[in-house]
Amino acid sequence: MSGETAITVSATVNGRRQTFTCEARETLADALRRRCQVRGVHLGCEHGVCGACTIRFDGVTARSCLMFAPQADGAEIVTVEGLADGDELHPLQEAFSRHHALQCGFCTPGFLMVAQELLAEGGPLTEEVVREAISGNICRCTGYHNIVEAILAVADARSGEAEK
Amino acid sequence: MTGTRHGHEPGVGGVGAVVRRHSDPALVTGHATFIDDIESGGTLHLAMVRSPFAHAEIKGVDASAALDLPGVHAVLTGAELVRHAKVQPVGWEHIDNQRAAPTYAMAVGKVRYCGQIVAAVAAESRALAEDAAELVEVDYEPLPVVHSIEDALAPDAPRLVPEWPDNVFGSQTYGNGDADAAFADAEVTVSERLTFGRQFGCPLEPRGAVATWERYTNRIELWINSQSPNRVREVVAEVLGVPVSGVRVRVPGIGGGFGSKANYYGEEILCCLLSRLTGRPVKYIEDRQESFVATSHAREQRIDVAVAATRDGVITALRGHIVGVLGGEISSVGMGPVWLSAVSIPGPYRIPNLELSVTGVLTNRTPYGSYRGWGAPKATFAMERIIERLARELGVDSNEIRRRNFVRPEEMPYSNGVFATLDSGRYEHCLDLCVERLRRDGWYRFREEARAAGRKVGIGVAAFVESTGIGPSRVMARLGIAQGGYDEAVVRMDSTGRVTVFTGQTEMGQGMSTTLAQLCADELNIPVDQITVVMGDTDACPYTGYGTGGSRAAAVGGVAVRQATGELKRQILRVASHQLEVDVADLEIADGLVQVRGLPGYGRTLADVAYAAYRRLTDVGEGTTPTLQGRAVFDPVALTYANGCAGVVVEVDPATGGVTVLGYVMVDDCGTMINPQIVDGQLHGGCAQAIGGALLEDLVYDRNGQLLTTTFMDYLLPTAMEVPPFSTVHVETPAPNTPGGMKGVGEAGTVPGPAAIAAAIDDAVDDPAVFVRHLPVSPEQVYRFCNAAG
Numbered sequence A: 001m002s003g004e005t006a007i008t009v010s011a012t013v014n015g016r017r018q019t020f021t022c023e024a025r026e027t028l029a030d031a032l033r034r035r036c037q038v039r040g041v042h043l044g045c046e047h048g049v050c051g052a053c054t055i056r057f058d059g060v061t062a063r064s065c066l067m068f069a070p071q072a073d074g075a076e077i078v079t080v081e082g083l084a085d086g087d088e089l090h091p092l093q094e095a096f097s098r099h100h101a102l103q104c105g106f107c108t109p110g111f112l113m114v115a116q117e118l119l120a121e122g123g124p125l126t127e128e129v130v131r132e133a134i135s136g137n138i139c140r141c142t143g144y145h146n147i148v149e150a151i152l153a154v155a156d157a158r159s160g161e162a163e164k
Numbered sequence B: 001m002t003g004t005r006h007g008h009e010p011g012v013g014g015v016g017a018v019v020r021r022h023s024d025p026a027l028v029t030g031h032a033t034f035i036d037d038i039e040s041g042g043t044l045h046l047a048m049v050r051s052p053f054a055h056a057e058i059k060g061v062d063a064s065a066a067l068d069l070p071g072v073h074a075v076l077t078g079a080e081l082v083r084h085a086k087v088q089p090v091g092w093e094h095i096d097n098q099r100a101a102p103t104y105a106m107a108v109g110k111v112r113y114c115g116q117i118v119a120a121v122a123a124e125s126r127a128l129a130e131d132a133a134e135l136v137e138v139d140y141e142p143l144p145v146v147h148s149i150e151d152a153l154a155p156d157a158p159r160l161v162p163e164w165p166d167n168v169f170g171s172q173t174y175g176n177g178d179a180d181a182a183f184a185d186a187e188v189t190v191s192e193r194l195t196f197g198r199q200f201g202c203p204l205e206p207r208g209a210v211a212t213w214e215r216y217t218n219r220i221e222l223w224i225n226s227q228s229p230n231r232v233r234e235v236v237a238e239v240l241g242v243p244v245s246g247v248r249v250r251v252p253g254i255g256g257g258f259g260s261k262a263n264y265y266g267e268e269i270l271c272c273l274l275s276r277l278t279g280r281p282v283k284y285i286e287d288r289q290e291s292f293v294a295t296s297h298a299r300e301q302r303i304d305v306a307v308a309a310t311r312d313g314v315i316t317a318l319r320g321h322i323v324g325v326l327g328g329e330i331s332s333v334g335m336g337p338v339w340l341s342a343v344s345i346p347g348p349y350r351i352p353n354l355e356l357s358v359t360g361v362l363t364n365r366t367p368y369g370s371y372r373g374w375g376a377p378k379a380t381f382a383m384e385r386i387i388e389r390l391a392r393e394l395g396v397d398s399n400e401i402r403r404r405n406f407v408r409p410e411e412m413p414y415s416n417g418v419f420a421t422l423d424s425g426r427y428e429h430c431l432d433l434c435v436e437r438l439r440r441d442g443w444y445r446f447r448e449e450a451r452a453a454g455r456k457v458g459i460g461v462a463a464f465v466e467s468t469g470i471g472p473s474r475v476m477a478r479l480g481i482a483q484g485g486y487d488e489a490v491v492r493m494d495s496t497g498r499v500t501v502f503t504g505q506t507e508m509g510q511g512m513s514t515t516l517a518q519l520c521a522d523e524l525n526i527p528v529d530q531i532t533v534v535m536g537d538t539d540a541c542p543y544t545g546y547g548t549g550g551s552r553a554a555a556v557g558g559v560a561v562r563q564a565t566g567e568l569k570r571q572i573l574r575v576a577s578h579q580l581e582v583d584v585a586d587l588e589i590a591d592g593l594v595q596v597r598g599l600p601g602y603g604r605t606l607a608d609v610a611y612a613a614y615r616r617l618t619d620v621g622e623g624t625t626p627t628l629q630g631r632a633v634f635d636p637v638a639l640t641y642a643n644g645c646a647g648v649v650v651e652v653d654p655a656t657g658g659v660t661v662l663g664y665v666m667v668d669d670c671g672t673m674i675n676p677q678i679v680d681g682q683l684h685g686g687c688a689q690a691i692g693g694a695l696l697e698d699l700v701y702d703r704n705g706q707l708l709t710t711t712f713m714d715y716l717l718p719t720a721m722e723v724p725p726f727s728t729v730h731v732e733t734p735a736p737n738t739p740g741g742m743k744g745v746g747e748a749g750t751v752p753g754p755a756a757i758a759a760a761i762d763d764a765v766d767d768p769a770v771f772v773r774h775l776p777v778s779p780e781q782v783y784r785f786c787n788a789a790g
Ligand code: FES
Pocket: A042, A043, A044, A045, A046, A047, A048, A049, A050, A051, A052, A053, A054, A063, A064, A065, A066
């Protein structure tokens, strides 16, 4: 490791405790991809703008390309791989597919993580609120129209259930 | 890529059905495989040493410090490269006087743009390779920089290729009728100089490649996120001097392409070569900053356009002169996109006298290549702007001018005498639908109310045609393009009755694996979820003359799949006919059976027919060839023309110069729609790119040839805040020369938007002195429009 100190990091990734060794300068995104084998963390810019690398870090979304791997020691991390319940897709994943809210799908993990956080906040969702919430993520394929629809559809289904 | 049973709607899911995409479950769960997920044991990682100068002699490269770093395996320079590699081929050699500017996979002796590769470092990890790249000492002697068109064409300009008399790569004029006479006799003439900024496809996933050159078999296995695996295979073979059969190109999931991944590049050659030199798999993943200097640029042009017309607004002649700002090296498409802009300016209009010219100049910028829409967005910008200008001159509504000049359906096929033969379409109908939808969505009323309240809201409309389904091999040959325009497809039924489609097309997010399966399902009348589409492997998949681009995957590749399926179907019926002792003509496939027409349920299951064809040959009669497989090659007889109209509503803020897109109507005639949901998705994405191109995206160079916009903070891609909801309208005029009627929809969204947005800004500012002449239009420019008129 080019003479650098190797650092041991222990974190919970999608519910499983993982311990790995990394370089001090390694980004969390790289460590998750290469050492924890969660390949749904995508790298679109590595400078914190596109949101493709978004994960949930101790309960809040974070851009894993802007964090160092050693910062994850003791952390609770959820990536897109942690959303589905076995073979059962998360309602957002299901809605993204049904509404054609993904084309190449490279940005999708980031959008799903952000949308999941938005839904968890539980407030009423309008188109404006959704657009604002996802404005930190870039999608080059879809033009966002169907992403917004998919998120609103899940929100609507939830509020429908709540009223029952 | 295998079909899964996730979530298909019941029924066959053939042409016209909304079928959920096969690829979605893996993508939404993070389990899809992209290029950076490909890595076998022992892989070395490549980092590039890229030139900090736009134009310089390379006096020497000292890699000793880099090579001393433990874990560094090799450093390749241009001097070494030429011992192993030939020049990169240029696919498009279609301009009569086109010059040759030999380009290698990396700089040899001289750099001609910032970011050009000077050395490639292979090391145990990417981080280590980057460390080592910083230790490579390059001795540059800077040369004067050619920054702009004016610089390039100045009589005493420094020359990028010293052997040339100037910096002109090629130049050609095309004509029909007598434009000079028509202009001389004209009742009205208007002219404008327009410019379009430099932009690029910018897929969210950068380019990447992983190469393994097997020493003992002398075979290269190359994984690459390319839209043209067949072409990459041939190029690798040609450049590295190995047989085509010795190269296997494989394509994983692609994180967006937009044409930029249809070009071929030096990086994949370097991966192959370094694999041979090190004996290890070698991987390169472009980082975002590199992508701005290393992935093909596009769009930048200067356009002089003029029309002659009668006082009634009938256009009698058009002149268009385009200069394309090429880069310091020639990309794999030469000056193809610039040429297409020039010959496409007449668009959907009947203009008897044409004079169109194109010139490509070299500048010290990143090479100019493909980006979704190719020539069409600039051609449409030119034509629709000059129509707006003419409308102002005559004091009539620009839509009236459009109506008076549209080629009408009964005039088709209509040749404009230069390049296009408009095959089908109802252009005026599309315009009507666009205006109608804008009205239905309330935008005209909204504009009046907003204006009454002192707000600056405007509506702009632009009509377009776009050559799609590229391309008939005859047209390609006539243009001097060293590629075919056909597609081959193979469709097999296995011994259990399941069907696999093999295609040379690639999936880059546009849903091609699903739509090809739908065409096959439609032909066989079996559920789409019983069909698997295999693509992205040159050892397993058929050949395509051109790859995936030019809105051709459905209109050419799809037809080949349909025809191969037809052949498969004939074989299935033949076997069943023997089994049932019924004439082939009396059989049909329905409900999983080959059954006798009019006797539903009387027949054999497809599984049984398939089993017989493979494993119970006694059932199929003498002389019947075992197995079930159809193969077809489809070469279209002519290009087809997708067409339509965009209507955009904007609000301009005079205090900040900000432009907000409020509404966006896109009317599109892509011929027969295979999957309407996917068609909408293609339009949405293209329209968002049109917004980016009109308002945000700009690759800005300083006078020294340094690119100033190399992050997403500087090169602004549209986010959900800049993009409105879209209102799409579909017209389906089947393409007369395409069996099945598809025209193609991959690029259409990008085409009319820039022109429509320019018109909408004019309308919003509503000042006779204001006319948008340059895109992307900056807030500063709009502020000046609003505050000082100009
Ligand atoms: S890769 Fe982290 S924000 Fe783009």
